Amino acid sequence: MNLSFKQLQAFREVMRTGSISEAARALNRTQPAVSSLITTLEAELGIDLFERNRGRLIKKPEAQFFLEETEAILERLNHCTKTMKEIADLKEGRLRIACMPASSQFMMPRLVADFVRDKPQVKVSLMMRASAIIEEWIASQQFDIGLAETPAPSGAIKTETFELACICALRSDDPLAEKSIITPKDLSGRPLATLQEDHPNLLATQAAFKSAGAQFNARFELRNFQPALKLVEEGLCYCICDPMTASSYYEYQLQEQALCFRPFAPEVHLSVAILQPAHRPASELSSAFIDILRADLLAINQQFQT
Amino acid sequence: MNLSFKQLQAFREVMRTGSISEAARALNRTQPAVSSLITTLEAELGIDLFERNRGRLIKKPEAQFFLEETEAILERLNHCTKTMKEIADLKEGRLRIACMPASSQFMMPRLVADFVRDKPQVKVSLMMRASAIIEEWIASQQFDIGLAETPAPSGAIKTETFELACICALRSDDPLAEKSIITPKDLSGRPLATLQEDHPNLLATQAAFKSAGAQFNARFELRNFQPALKLVEEGLCYCICDPMTASSYYEYQLQEQALCFRPFAPEVHLSVAILQPAHRPASELSSAFIDILRADLLAINQQFQT
DNA sequence: CATATCCATAAGATAAATCTATGGTTCGAT
């Protein structure tokens, strides 16, 4: 089987125009070139497609059948290359994203919306889960991109870590809002909403308080910072939360913002990471999305550091 | 769009084996050859299909998609060439045959049956009609092959004429059966079954009688010779009929043949023809069938000339 | 640390496609 697309294209053109010379003109080739293409095509198929009668070509019934196949193949090929071009231009494709709760409500939807605005053919799966689940999904290649708390190193996951500087959430009418930077001393003994148990972020916060000689009063222990802001709004506590959660607050609480955020010193981090399946290259689409995701994470991390 | 099947085959093999070197071995090419095929393929698609990581190839998700398309195209092409081979070997195709009554009952079915015995994929339409209808069907290209009485010359029909020597049908117990050749003199004044009105065959028969000085007694006028044999069996008449009709008699009247046939002199012909649409080449299948049809007509024409 | 395997590249060799030139045939119009 040594056919070529050129032969098929030449054959199609000959069938359309009814003559080799005409087809040659349409294809910007010389007549002998097309003649040869047809001859070798017939030889490879083992059957004559045209009858050479009195110096002219006459289509044989077999040619009609072969034309249908030819059209189908060329059409498919054409469509396929077009699709690949679309994929190359990021106009088409599939993107499966799994993200942690802090980013799921506003940040990630906003990024996805911006990203796909000019890509009507791109399909997106966007799932919110706890970081541990996201790890599994990425490791098992069920998702292309994950945003989660930094997992333990694993051969199955490629990570790009971001140390998000946590900031202090407090009521705008709180006296502490006067300060441009909040320290453990400021919050000494005051009720806090924190992450639970042995979360690295909690440990780091406790360490900051301890080394500053401040009293650490964890009143609310939560799985993540999202619900904490309501508690702060109610005046029940303070919260040293990650900037993604803080940023979300501005995105949904557009008017009458009861809360404000202040940098916290010393820096306490929440370590998050962009996750990708290892041993499998990212699609062009993934890479492009990760670019804007990275940029947004860096921007959010800066947003509250004045 | 300048892709080639070679590139697709190479790509498929690389996807299967996971490496260029392996694929090259499978394809009986050198590794650089395959490498180049893949490179140019990527260039023409405008997108990388593999990631070159630490000296190895890693499939990108885009490659997976493209593979599906590639498989489909190659599969279709493969199937198509196979079918063309079948067609070339006359193992596949379509044959539309229209035949006149004299040949429809035994001769043509027998020929078709012989022809398609080893061609299970060949589809046949076999229709019996009066010669005038067959002409129309062939001229309008509704049928590929016609067997009919020779029509008036027409630009739309290609004809191959056979002058069938008519023979005399008579009862085996008739005294005339003793003779090896029947002449108009033998039948002078005796009742005949003939074709009707101004049919050339009737006119020719009448002329033979006249020039022999014999009396022509047309007792039964029929549209064709088939029913005549029954009348001869009943002893009601003689019939100078065409050899196809006579041959049919042997094919269905296997035992107790009440009739016999004798050559008639001078020769009186029934002119029949194989018809094909003009300005359209025959399929390989048509040509092949016409070959055996021609042979059979010649054989039948000899059969009664002892 | 040596060895084997992988891929890419370059240069030369081979094969394929294309073009130019030509001749034969048919058809239509002088």
Next chain:
DNA sequence: ATCGAACCATAGATTTATCTTATGGATATG
């Protein structure tokens, strides 16, 4: 009839594409 314009096929020259050999760099394996 004869001429000219189409048509197609073939042959030889030329360009283009493809393959191979040779080589070097990178990475795994034992």
